[in-house]
Amino acid sequence: MKIRAHLEALPPYASIEPFEVLSARLGREPSQIVKLDANENPYGILPAVRKALAEMDFPHIYPDPESRALRKSLSKFTDVDEEYLLAGSGADELLDLLMRVFLEPGECILSCPPTFGMYPFDAELNAVRCIEVPRKADFSLDMSSIRNAVDEFKPKLLFIASPNNPDGSLIEPAVMDELLSLPLLVVLDEAYIEFAGENLGASLSRIREVPQRENLVVLRTFSKWAGLAGLRVGYGAFPKWLMPILWKSKQPYNVNVAASVAAQSALANVGELAKVVGLLKAERTKLLVELQNIPYLKPYSTQSNFILCQVTGVDAAQLKTQLAEEYGVFIRYFNKPGLRDHIRISVGRPQDTTVLLEAFRKI
Ligand SMILES: Cc1ncc(COP(=O)(O)O)c(C=O)c1O
Numbered sequence: 146m147k148i149r150a151h152l153e154a155l156p157p158y159a160s161i162e163p164f165e166v167l168s169a170r171l172g173r174e175p176s177q178i179v180k181l182d183a184n185e186n187p188y189g190i191l192p193a194v195r196k197a198l199a200e201m202d203f204p205h206i207y208p209d210p211e212s213r214a215l216r217k218s219l220s221k222f223t224d225v226d227e228e229y230l231l232a233g234s235g236a237d238e239l240l241d242l243l244m245r246v247f248l249e250p251g252e253c254i255l256s257c258p259p260t261f262g263m264y265p266f267d268a269e270l271n272a273v274r275c276i277e278v279p280r281k282a283d284f285s286l287d288m289s290s291i292r293n294a295v296d297e298f299k300p301k302l303l304f305i306a307s308p309n310n311p312d313g314s315l316i317e318p319a320v321m322d323e324l325l326s327l328p329l330l331v332v333l334d335e336a337y338i339e340f341a342g343e344n345l346g347a348s349l350s351r352i353r354e355v356p357q358r359e360n361l362v363v364l365r366t367f368s369k370w371a372g373l374a375g376l377r378v379g380y381g382a383f384p385k386w387l388m389p390i391l392w393k394s395k396q397p398y399n400v401n402v403a404a405s406v407a408a409q410s411a412l413a414n415v416g417e418l419a420k421v422v423g424l425l426k427a428e429r430t431k432l433l434v435e436l437q438n439i440p441y442l443k444p445y446s447t448q449s450n451f452i453l454c455q456v457t458g459v460d461a462a463q464l465k466t467q468l469a470e471e472y473g474v475f476i477r478y479f480n481k482p483g484l485r486d487h488i489r490i491s492v493g494r495p496q497d498t499t500v501l502l503e504a505f506r507k508i
Pocket residue numbers: 183184234235236237238261306309310334336365366367368374378379
């Protein structure tokens with residue numbers, strides 16, 4: 146039996162190793178591992194969320210396909226009417242859903258690397274071309290090349306993250322306005338917006354504009370700021386005209402009951418979560434200064450919960466391996482153009498910073 150031809154050639158997604166696999170491989174207890182490689186929230190879930198999960202009423206019943214209760218809470222949190230909101234099994238599911246809904250095999254999307262690896266990955270999965278317009282050396286967008294690529298290839302969708310992963314930079318409002326004037330649907334990925342600016346990124350987010358525009362989608366997630374990466378829950382705000390087709394095309398039970406309960410509880414305790422985000426932002430400031438003092442690292446300023454560093458005089462891939470094997474510290478290395486001499490470090494707790502810095506100083 147033949148599988149679909151484009152899938153035969155598909156390289157596997159290079160994801161990070163699960164915690165228990167790591168700890169078994171290295172012979173270290175999970176508590177002896179400092180995991181700074183996937184931008185998760187090291188403080189874990191709030192006690193209130195743990196309690197809500199323990200007391201969950203109906204795990205034996207299929208979830209609400211429309212995630213009504215969650216969308217109601219999200220509407221209060223985002224100030225966007227429920228009719229524009231759709232929840233997913235992580236923002237990842239919504240990226241894939243958008244590609245499935247819009248693109249015929251052979252059509253194209255636009256992405257601006259270095260950025261999140263799922264955009265080209267989902268494109269390949271959907272037999273779609275990913276046109277890549279690299280960012281400039283300072284990670285800002287190359288607007289004239291973007292305009293040229295739009296003219297030449299006519300991509301239907303642009304996937305763009307702000308703050309961007311892996312450098313943590315925000316898109317300037319004027320640049321975002323320019324992107325929105327292009328003849329395509331802009332999918333703005335705000336997975337890390339809660340770490341930007343003040344007040345969980347409220348004034349920097351563009352989510353409240355979605356109802357006023359025809360060509361803006363904003364995606365968000367509970368994986369990072371809310372510590373729910375393992376439960377898989379994200380959401381998006383979409384133009385009204387797009388909602389009926391999204392409802393028809395998604396898996397009916399895409400957000401499971403535990404994810405929904407946890408996300409609602411997180412939103413009911415947003416003040417507590419804001420304190421955790423505050424701790425991470427304070428640690429980010431401290432870590433940035435400390436990294437500047439490591440002679441072989443050149444950290445970039447960031448609006449997210451990670452710091453990208455250029456590595457000089459030391460091999461970045463080797464540095465990652467050495468940190469893991471000798472010190473139990475996990476950071477991210479990307480074997481990709483523009484990033485081969487870089488590492489990305491998630492911001493952890495003060496004790497994580499201590500172990501990380503000690504290791505850097507010994508290397
Ligand atoms: C830019 C960006 N978007 C989306 C995601 C995925 O979010 P989720 O865990 O909700 O699928 C990530 C996770 O690393 C990310 O970095």
